[in-house]
Structure formats: structure tokens, C-alpha cells
Amino acid sequence: KLSSTGSIMGRVFADYSVYKGKASLSLSPVLPTFTRMEYGLRVDRQGKMMLRFCPAVGDRKYDWEKKQLFALSATELGSIISLGPKDSCEFFHDPSMKSSNAGQVRKSLTISPTQDGNGYFVSLSVVNNLLRTNERLTVPLTTAEFAVIKTACSFALPHIIGWDQCTSHQSTTNGEKSWKVGSLDSDSEWNR
């Protein structure tokens, strides 16, 4: 199976991970998917930043089987990128939203500054009323680790919203009119 640029497709597993006393946290970008339409490519499913928490089960051993996931949208990522040193933020997800189990599982991600101001706590809480479980996994981040996350997520953000695809389909005109890359609009603003 070939991608549009001719390379062999497949998943790429590249995480940024921190391993701490009680849990590990791994981040990896998930790109949007596109659908080919008559007039070009359209985003089919939004991209996201996947967070994976694994509980520690020994000295620097983490249980992959008990992992908990939390997928940040572009706007949630915007919260993290713009987080000041004393700011905190919280996101709520219902993984069963729009299904009959809506409201039965509640995930919340909290990022709050440490008391000494030299980092953050990232905490994932999963309350599952169906399984009657209530889990919380917390990973402390140093300023350096959070700087990596901010920088890497700022890099990933335009890719998550698909704008890197706009830029890689650059056309070259030769007198004739080129395809416009962007939106399906016609308006004098296009001709500015």
C-alpha cells in the first residue's frame, strides 16, 4: 500500500515518554485521515494528540495492559501550549458519548502546577460506573519535560489539523490557472 508520496505506509511508533514512580506517560500524535472527493481531499477524521498512562508495577516497570488513554483535540492542545507556569487546566471526556452507555464512564485529565512552581502534575482519572472502578494515574513533569511537550505539541498541532497537507500540495502554474489549495469558496477575497 502506497501513500500519495510513494512511500510504504504503516504505523510509525514514536512516543515521547516519561517514566516516573507511580506511572508512565507517553504522547504521540495521531494524524487526521482524508477522504478523496471529486474536487480534492477533505479531512475525514480529525487528528489528535494521544496520551497513554501506564501504572508502575515495579522498579521502572509499567503495565501496558492497564494503560489508560486520553486523546486531546486541537483546541485542548491549544490549552496546554498556552499554559502559564501557574495555570492549570482540566478536560472531561465521555468515551461512550452518543451511545447507550453515555455518562457511565468519565475520564478527566488535569494539569496543575507543582507547589514549588518547577513543574506540573498530569493526572488522569477514570470513573467507570459499569465496572465500578475508579482509577487515578498521576505523573509529575519537570519544567524540562513540559518544555519538550510544549515544543513537540506546537510542532504537531498544524499536522493534527491537516495544514501540512495543504502546504505539500503546492502547485506550479505555467500561465494557466492553478488549483487553489484551501477552501471551497468563491469570492472576491480569493483574488486579493
Add this chain to the structure above:
Amino acid sequence: KLSSTGSIMGRVFADYSVYKGKASLSLSPVLPTFTRMEYGLRVDRQGKMMLRFCPAVGDRKYDWEKKQLFALSATELGSIISLGPKDSCEFFHDPSMKSSNAGQVRKSLTISPTQDGNGYFVSLSVVNNLLRTNERLTVPLTTAEFAVIKTACSFALPHIIGWDQCTSHQSTTNGEKSWKVGSLDSDSEWNR
């Protein structure tokens, strides 16, 4: 139709959109077009950032037909990227500029901070003397949404001025003189 990198051309539709009570706002970059000259490629039409406002016509329904567009230039984008939390900015466009209808339609885009300092109002006003209409569409943005816009527009800016094309035409010399990528100038500054 093939682009210079061999991929199939076509429009790519990737917007960053926010949907609010009275209107939606979508942003998507529009790349410059190039003309092939004897000596290389030259920007033919400047790139821009296209803003599309659609009025709400029901619960999370927006009327695409009544959309209003506003295309930001690189310098206007610079205003937005450098906007401080208490700053505001305003741009005026005349879509009929240089035509016989000049001055008949006036579009203005205003970005101003919310009173609580936790976001901005983005407001597009379109006064059309020909149709005797006067529309205003306003979308409130949270800090997180504005952080996405700042980050994504900072990513898009070099592409909008065409500098990503300079970098993708990297030559490799092998003793002989390589093509210079840049400007059509000759001066000792080139040999520094």
C-alpha cells in the same frame, strides 16, 4: 496533473473551525502560486489566510450559503501572531478595489480582547451599499482556541510567503557551482 513533487494535485480542505452560538469561524491557509520563468520559479500570486464566517441558523447548524470571507495577508497575519492579551487590531478590505464599484462594499475585521481577558472577539462587518445590506458576524474565542490560531498561523506564515519552496529546492553541488536559491541579485554579499 502532477505537482513538481510527483503527487496528484487537487485542493486540500483542512480547516481549523470553531462553532459558537451566533456564527462559526473557519481558517485555512491559501498558498501562493508560482510562475515558471526562464531562470526559475517566481511568486505569481501571494498566499493568504482565509477566514470564513457562517451565521448560525439553528442548534449547531450554520448556513454555508451566507458565508462571508476575509483573506489575511502575511502582514495582517503578523498582527495576529504578535497580538498581546490586551491588544486589539482591525483590518479594512474593499473587495471591489480598483473596479468601478470601489468603495461600495466595505469589509472590516476586528479582533478585541474579552472583558475578563480570557479570550477575544473576532468580528466581521460587511457593509454593502449596492445591496443595501449591513452584516456583522461575531465569534468569541477562548485562550485555547486563540493559541491554536496563533500556533497554526505561525506555521502557515512561511508557507504563505513561499519560503517553504525555497527550502525544498535544495541543490547538491559536486565541485561545480550550484544554482543559487533566493534572489536575482549579484553582489559580493552573495559570496560572504
Add this chain to the structure above:
Amino acid sequence: KLSSTGSIMGRVFADYSVYKGKASLSLSPVLPTFTRMEYGLRVDRQGKMMLRFCPAVGDRKYDWEKKQLFALSATELGSIISLGPKDSCEFFHDPSMKSSNAGQVRKSLTISPTQDGNGYFVSLSVVNNLLRTNERLTVPLTTAEFAVIKTACSFALPHIIGWDQCTSHQSTTNGEKSWKVGSLDSDSEWNR
């Protein structure tokens, strides 16, 4: 002539330009050139950011023939990228350096904040003792224009030092050892 990525080579002319009362200023990145060595590619000539000033010769007309160039190195670009709102910087170039005419032509570029703090003056002075000329071209920049320059130059900087080439020659191993991309060093630090 084909580049290493298979596309047709040639100059790409993409400037960011501002046109003011007394002069215009255009910026465009000039990439480094590489020489193919036995063991890989090595930077042959450093990249730079080319600034071109043209004097105004009428209402929004600028004299290309009388242009003056100034090529910023990576470190000089670092000065501009890190310039605070009240900072100024100055660079001196001798285009005849290391020739018999050394010292006869002196170019200096000054960037200084405007009195109201809402922008900068960019001023190029060229004193030519051979031609007995003394020219000064000054372009005022708004905050928005300087934000474009900062953002675009931050994008260009890694390309100017050739680091985008390091990243585009990503190898994929399949059991066997891959080529290391980076420096010609052997040390246990490589195996960390």
C-alpha cells in the same frame, strides 16, 4: 538538472517585501550548498538571509538597479530573532574583506526601535571610498511587519544552517545498523 529529491532545480524567487516612502526592503533565504564527500554530504557554503534595499524613485516605484544587499549570517539572524521591543542591533560588513580593496567599502545595518515603541527602523548605510559615495536607505517597520520577519526568519534559520537536510535523510533500519546522520565522530556518547 535534478535535485536529490528528483525535482527540477532552479531558483525560487519568494521574498517578503515591505514598500515604504523612501525605500523598499525585501528578505529571502539563501540556502547552504553541500558538497558530496565519500562519507556523505558536507556544507560547502553557509546559508544566509539576504536583505535587499531599493530606493524609491516615485510613488510606489523603486529602483531595482540601485539596490543594496546585506547578507545576514545565522548568528546575525539570531540577534534579530531575539530582539526585544526596546533593543537595537548593528552589523558591519566589508564586502571586499580579504581582497586588496579591504576597508574601502563599509556596509552597516542598524535596527533600532521607533520612539513610540510600535516598530523599528531598519537602516542600511554604504560608504564606498572607491566611488566616493555614501548612501543610506531606511525602512520603517510596523510591529506586524517585524513579527512576520521574526516568524519567517525563525522558520528559515534551521534551513540556513542545513539542519533540514539532516532530517530529510532519515534512514530506516531493518536489523542491520543504519547510517548515523550527524557528525563524523566516534565516541561512547553516540551509543547513549
Add this chain to the structure above:
Amino acid sequence: KLSSTGSIMGRVFADYSVYKGKASLSLSPVLPTFTRMEYGLRVDRQGKMMLRFCPAVGDRKYDWEKKQLFALSATELGSIISLGPKDSCEFFHDPSMKSSNAGQVRKSLTISPTQDGNGYFVSLSVVNNLLRTNERLTVPLTTAEFAVIKTACSFALPHIIGWDQCTSHQSTTNGEKSWKVGSLDSDSEWNR
């Protein structure tokens, strides 16, 4: 040998170097290597930022043979990227870690602000108990040079953790399900 994008592989030698009175300092990114698995590509060896110090042995001459290396991890790079004008940081490496010589060689890298606040000292100390040597190489950096390092390292960071590979394997769906790029997880968070 061909890379996945079809270009001829090889090392690329592109450093950012500063040459000072007592030593030179060169930085160059080292990309991660990937292993092809049944289900895609996985990072095999982490990327890093390689620092190379060479002692001066004359007027602007530096002894390559006596170079000392220090490889910064992604998180160590995060420290540098987030370093404030009055901050300092220090990293310790044991190049023989996990071998029988563990503890015999100690490398430490210190970055500390200059007294006037207009730059930093970057200092590498190598204490080798086996060879009974004790070396220290120090390079002063101006604000402009440090701005280049910050900007270039921020660019390199996502590449060092392999996220640029996630983004270059963009798939295009055509009705059928695309490969997910990211992590080997299945969870409703994937379907958000």
C-alpha cells in the same frame, strides 16, 4: 542504499559552530533510528543533539583530535530550550554506564549566565579516572548565538523524538479504513 523516500542515503554534516578563544562548540542533530516491525516502524534508538567541543591550539585553530562529545537527550534539550536569561542547568553523563568501567569517567555539562546577563558560558568537564585526566572546555555564547541554538534546537526536537516521521507517513483514505499512525492502542479514545 535508498531511504524510504527514494533518495540516496548518507551522513549529512551540518553543524552550527561558534569559535571562541579557548575552544569551539559545534551542535548537530542526530536522528532516531527506526526498526521495521510487522505492524510498522518503531523507534530503535533515540535521537539526540550532539555537542562537540574542540580546544583551541592557535589563532582560530582548533584540535579536532582532542574533541570531547556530549549527547543531549530530548528532555535535556527541553532544559536548554526553556532556560531563562538568569537560569543555569547542569547535566551529568557516565559514558561507561552499565559497563565494568561505570563511574570511572564523568562528564558534566554546565550552562550558566554571564555576569552581565548578555549570554551564557557552556562548559564541559571530563574527569577520567582511568587516564587520570581532568579536562574542562568552556565556550562563551552571546545572546544571539544562544538564540540560534534555542531556535535550531526547538526545530530539531520533534525530529529527535521521531514525530516528523509520524507526519510524513500521511495516508489518504478512499472510503476504506486508513492505517492509524501513532500508537498500538485500541480504545474508544481512538474514535473520538
